[in-house]
Amino acid sequence: METQTAEHPARSAKACAARLNAIHDAIYAIGGKWKLKIIIVLREEGSKRFNELQRLVTGISARVLSNELRELELNGFVIRKVYDGRPVVVEYELTDYSDTLGGVLHALDAWGTMHREKIRSEMQAAANSETK
Amino acid sequence: METQTAEHPARSAKACAARLNAIHDAIYAIGGKWKLKIIIVLREEGSKRFNELQRLVTGISARVLSNELRELELNGFVIRKVYDGRPVVVEYELTDYSDTLGGVLHALDAWGTMHREKIRSEMQAAANSETK
DNA sequence: GTTAGCAGTATACAATAGGTTAGTAGTAAC
DNA sequence: GTTACTACTAACCTATTGTATACTGCTAAC
Numbered sequence: 252m253e254t255q256t257a258e259h260p261a262r263s264a265k266a267c268a269a270r271l272n273a274i275h276d277a278i279y280a281i282g283g284k285w286k287l288k289i290i291i292v293l294r295e296e297g298s299k300r301f302n303e304l305q306r307l308v309t310g311i312s313a314r315v316l317s318n319e320l321r322e323l324e325l326n327g328f329v330i331r332k333v334y335d336g337r338p339v340v341v342e343y344e345l346t347d348y349s350d351t352l353g354g355v356l357h358a359l360d361a362w363g364t365m366h367r368e369k370i371r372s373e374m375q376a377a378a379n380s381e382t383k
Numbered sequence: 384m385e386t387q388t389a390e391h392p393a394r395s396a397k398a399c400a401a402r403l404n405a406i407h408d409a410i411y412a413i414g415g416k417w418k419l420k421i422i423i424v425l426r427e428e429g430s431k432r433f434n435e436l437q438r439l440v441t442g443i444s445a446r447v448l449s450n451e452l453r454e455l456e457l458n459g460f461v462i463r464k465v466y467d468g469r470p471v472v473v474e475y476e477l478t479d480y481s482d483t484l485g486g487v488l489h490a491l492d493a494w495g496t497m498h499r500e501k502i503r504s505e506m507q508a509a510a511n512s513e514t515k
Numbered sequence: 516g517t518t519a520g521c522a523g524t525a526t527a528c529a530a531t532a533g534g535t536t537a538g539t540a541g542t543a544a545c
Numbered sequence: 546g547t548t549a550c551t552a553c554t555a556a557c558c559t560a561t562t563g564t565a566t567a568c569t570g571c572t573a574a575c
Contacts, residue, residue: 267423267427269496270423270492271420271423272495272499273491273492273493273494273495273496273498273499274419274423274488274491274492274495275420275495276495276498276499277491277492277494277495277498278413278414278419278491280495280498282410282414283562284562284563285563287406287410288403288407291399291402291403291406295399300521300522301521301522301523302520302521302522302523311563312563312564312565313522313523313524314523314524314525314563314564314565315562315563315564316523317522317523317524318562327501336521337521337571337572337573338520338521338522338571338572338573339521339522339571340521340522341521341522341523348501351494351497351498352494354490354493354494355490355491355494356406357490358486358487358489358490358491359405359406359409359410359487359490360402360405360406360409361405361486362405362409362483362484362486362487363404363405363406363407363408363409363412364401364405365483366405366408366409366412366458366483367404367405367408369459369480415532415533416532416533417533432551432552433551433552433553434550434551434552434553443533444533444534444535445552445553445554446533446534446535446553446554446555447532447533447534448553449552449553449554450532450533468551469541469542469543469551470541470542470543470550470551470552471541471551471552472551472552473551473552473553516575517574517575518573518574518575519572519573519574519575520571520572520573520574521570521571521572521573522569522570522571523568523569523570524567524568524569525566525567525568525569526565526566526567526568527564527565527566527567528563528564528565528566529562529563529564529565530561530562530563530564531560531561531562531563532559532560532561532562533558533559533560533561534557534558534559534560535556535557535558535559536555536556536557536558537554537555537556537557538553538554538555538556539552539553539554539555540551540552540553541550541551542549542550542551543548543549543550544547544548544549544550545546545547545548545549
């Protein structure tokens with residue numbers, strides 16, 4: 252049916268499926284509106300308590316922050332450290348495993364920056380052609 | 384614009400915000416359940432017509448495929464080529480610009496594969512401790 | 516004694532994403 | 546004449562996601 256692309260069509264079908272699954276997993280682990288924001292804040296600012304995080308991640312509600320932290324913990328990106336005290340203090344800390352995201356973050360950053368610039372220059376071009 | 388990561392905390396605030404925006408844009412351009420799947424299919428199989436795509440991207444509905452293709456076109460990843468004929472034929476083709484996603488796809492693939500393996504070995508460890 | 520901060524949870528609702536079903540207009544094969 | 550193919554779109558429904566507001570139980574400050 253298809254023979255194109257590369258060398259071994261039979262093998263490429265399996266490889267393609269595996270790649271699709273891997274990319275799917277990655278998108279689901281770090282996708283959504285908040286997960287990467289939380290991770291980046293923790294990277295920049297270090298470990299934080301719940302209310303501190305809610306202040307730093309602007310716009311997030313307590314309920315959503317709570318859910319996202321639970322998922323991040325399940326995926327092994329953060330650990331929840333409880334310090335018993337008069338007011339119980341809970342700190343969220345990035346794990347070493349979260350460092351494995353470095354490559355993904357860098358690629359997304361580089362591409363997003365480039366894309367942003369492209370959109371900006373396109374909008375400028377459109378504005379120029381209007382006022383010509 | 385920014386030199387390096389650490390060293391300068393004052394400057395890192397701006398860099399952090401820029402990075403956040405860039406990553407946000409990237410996630411929104413390629414995030415969701417279908418966009419990358421469609422792109423990968425077009426990469427592997429070459430240009431395809433609407434119904435062909437719906438068959439190749441298993442599980443997607445016509446409505447959603449239509450929406451996703453419109454967004455992919457807006458972001459400059461695909462072009463829609465109309466061939467007037469007895470039944471009008473429309474082909475969706477990847478643009479050169481879609482190649483800029485190469486780095487992101489590779490990073491997601493590598494990380495997703497690694498993460499998958501980690502989850503798998505964790506599940507195996509859990510199964511072993513049950514039947515110990 | 517009222518207020519504020521700690522770390523959330525409960526409840527209700529709104530918005531968005533995605534899915535299901537059916538239907539458009541035209542052609543061509545059975 | 547019925548079916549199937551072309552590329553979609555409209556209407557409707559559900560499920561996930563996000564928001565808003567209030568509340569818990571505890572401590573400490575004012």
